Amino acid sequence: MATGSARRAPVDPRLLRLAPPVRRLILRAGAAQALTTVLVLARGVLLGWGAAELIVERALPGWVLPALLAVVLAHGGVAWVAQRWSAEGVGATVDTLRSAALQALRHRDPRAVQEQSGHWRTVLTSGLDDFRPYLSEFLPALVAVVLATPAALAVVFWADPVSGFLALVTLPLIPVFMILIGTLTRAHTERRLRITAALGGQLADLLSGALTLRALGNTAGPAREVEAAGRRHANATMSVLKLAFLSSFALEFIATLSVALVAVGIGLRLLDGGLTLAAGLIALIIIPEVYNPVRQVGTSFHAAVDGLAAVEEVLELVDAPSPTPFLPERVPGVGLRIEDLSVRGRDGVTPHGLSFDAAPGEVTVLHGPNGSGKSTVFLAALGVLPAGLVEGRIEAPASELISFLPARPVLVPGTVATNLALLGAPPTDTGVDIGVPLDREIGAHGAGVSAGQGQRLAVSRTLARGSGEPHLLLLDEPTAHLNAELVIELGRLLRDRAAAGDTVVVASHDPRILDIADQVVTL
Structure with a gap:
């Protein structure tokens, strides 16, 4: 002040x-x-x-x-x-x-x-x-x-x-x-x-x-x-x-x-x-x-x-002094363990006392209404929340082994190709059809592509960063703006990534994503 x-x-x-x-x-x-x-x-x-x-x-x-x-x-x-x-x-x-x-x-x-x-x-x-x-x-x-x-x-x-x-x-x-x-x-x-x-x-x-x-x-x-x-x-x-x-x-x-x-x-x-x-x-x-x-x-x-x-x-x-972040314990592998997690926010404590294990080779879905704390779980696992707001224990892999898709992906001015490589990984064939050529120009606030195309682009670059070796994939509402056929294709792709050794954790209330889950955690 x-x-x-x-x-x-x-x-x-x-x-x-x-x-x-x-x-x-x-x-x-x-x-x-x-x-x-x-x-x-x-x-x-x-x-x-x-x-x-x-x-x-x-x-x-x-x-x-x-x-x-x-x-x-x-x-x-x-x-x-x-x-x-x-x-x-x-x-x-x-x-x-x-x-x-x-x-x-x-x-x-x-x-x-x-x-x-x-x-x-x-x-x-x-x-x-x-x-x-x-x-x-x-x-x-x-x-x-x-x-x-x-x-x-x-x-x-x-x-x-x-x-x-x-x-x-x-x-x-x-x-x-x-x-x-x-x-x-x-x-x-x-x-x-x-x-x-x-x-x-x-x-x-x-x-x-x-x-x-x-x-x-x-x-x-x-x-x-x-x-x-x-x-x-x-x-x-x-x-x-x-x-x-x-x-x-x-x-x-x-x-x-x-x-x-x-x-x-x-x-x-x-x-x-x-x-x-x-x-x-x-x-x-x-x-x-x-x-x-x-x-x-x-x-x-x-x-x-x-x-x-x-x-x-x-x-x-x-x-103003920067708050100390809550840092999860870094452990070998790509699994994610949450024990008795509670996070305070403006609307109360969400989630409250949450515990689950997400193991490699499995698809874990966090299911619950808006405001139940699904995105907050991901933020805590990434270590970006102030320590004074978080209680509980989190075991997560090193940050370079985590690939995160936020609920509102960011697109920057440039081409589709430059946006695909935004997270540091070169554009690769991740199995997601973006629907637009790589040289398509994207303007400010995602102008030039539709909401569905932008979502497919964001999913593709998130999966591209996590390709090549096992990763922890944290996907927040990945099916937003996608039609029924694309949701089915995305479900198959996530199952394939889990079979390849990735740990897949998805926050969603889409019933089609619940159908592919090995574990559903209700918030």
């Missing part, structure tokens, strides 16, 4: 500690900003002094224009280098945060992660993408406040102490209004992130069950739910946009009014002869550089506030 000081700090200390590219990004931004500040102030002094000389003396020293041209070209070069450094640092930071979050999620209870999959999908994709303006705009603006604003204020004081005093008095008004508006914006942004995550998860669930809903003739209800969720998302987004426009107007108005106040003072003192033209022009040209960095901090902060809400969740996830 983030501390109060971490939330109030412009740069979260955890970000510097957990994402090393941020430190390099800030150092590079500081170096670029220091050079930019010197060049901008030099340009302002040259313009002001040169214009005064041209007006008063009717002549301009020959070195002024070449010097001004050199300053402008150098400024452009520094800006290009700073932009390049920023692009590299921002990409590296976002990639580091995303990788660290995925690594942290690997050590959490996979059941809880699955329940929040829509939320984390939103946070790790669009949420972290919204964090880019914070890195590319807010952090450089923050560095500019530290370096450019004091330097510009010092030059204004040198040219015209009165203007410097006016700037010093009006400058704190911008951060005061920025803090007031930012406090209100944070709550609206966090609400928008929650609504967006819920909408993403809801749409994913509806799309996965669209064919079933259509077959049942129940499409009107989900359509109304999606429409209502869309309205909530639109209202939350508009509330954030209204606050963003309000903050931009307030910051621009205060900065413009402050510059105008200084300009009026300079003009009046030029009229009564209390200020030289060169000093007045230099102060007038430099004075916007006193306010611009502070104003840019406010503007860029509100542009990045969506990403801040997402990255705070990522930092809390990554910074």
Whole structure:
């Protein structure tokens, strides 16, 4: 959990500690900003002094224009280098945060992660993408406040102490209004992130069950739910946009009014002869550089506030201690023994006091309704559940001798062949007809193949990893989306694998799979 000081700090200390590219990004931004500040102030002094000389003396020293041209070209070069450094640092930071979050999620209870999959999908994709303006705009603006604003204020004081005093008095008004508006914006942004995550998860669930809903003739209800969720998302987004426009107007108005106040003072003192033209022009040209960095901090902060809400969740996830996993006892062979297994979860203890032996050469089927703990048994045998949730004893073979088919297999963009080899085994003839050519392209979320073809692909690659030597096959609902003929063929294939020496454990409530079982364990 983030501390109060971490939330109030412009740069979260955890970000510097957990994402090393941020430190390099800030150092590079500081170096670029220091050079930019010197060049901008030099340009302002040259313009002001040169214009005064041209007006008063009717002549301009020959070195002024070449010097001004050199300053402008150098400024452009520094800006290009700073932009390049920023692009590299921002990409590296976002990639580091995303990788660290995925690594942290690997050590959490996979059941809880699955329940929040829509939320984390939103946070790790669009949420972290919204964090880019914070890195590319807010952090450089923050560095500019530290370096450019004091330097510009010092030059204004040198040219015209009165203007410097006016700037010093009006400058704190911008951060005061920025803090007031930012406090209100944070709550609206966090609400928008929650609504967006819920909408993403809801749409994913509806799309996965669209064919079933259509077959049942129940499409009107989900359509109304999606429409209502869309309205909530639109209202939350508009509330954030209204606050963003309000903050931009307030910051621009205060900065413009402050510059105008200084300009009026300079003009009046030029009229009564209390200020030289060169000093007045230099102060007038430099004075916007006193306010611009502070104003840019406010503007860029509100542009990045969506990403801040997402990255705070990522930092809390990554910074939290990882739970110790429950590891089964590794034994020779490929058999699986469960003794008095109980696993706590959100819905209670499932399974509770489960015991069974799955021996090589046999097909064991875990049978029971949804929520009875069939998938949880597999997760415990794989050693991915937190130790504090698991009680009992498990004897299982080494992890390289376990081949696991999850209830929701993952397909990645690429070809069918690359997806077959995803688990490290080359595509082989496992006896499963995938129904599509190996060079068929698969898009995001399994686009390009049907649900049945995707299931056959996942079964095939799971069996391919377990071919060649005896394995423990853990198959979670392998008959999902398969027609009757394919289920019969899969049953025969599993019997053949058991006869070849594999230990086959299947979680299913398909009666056709129960018919091939040597042992049925009811949960």
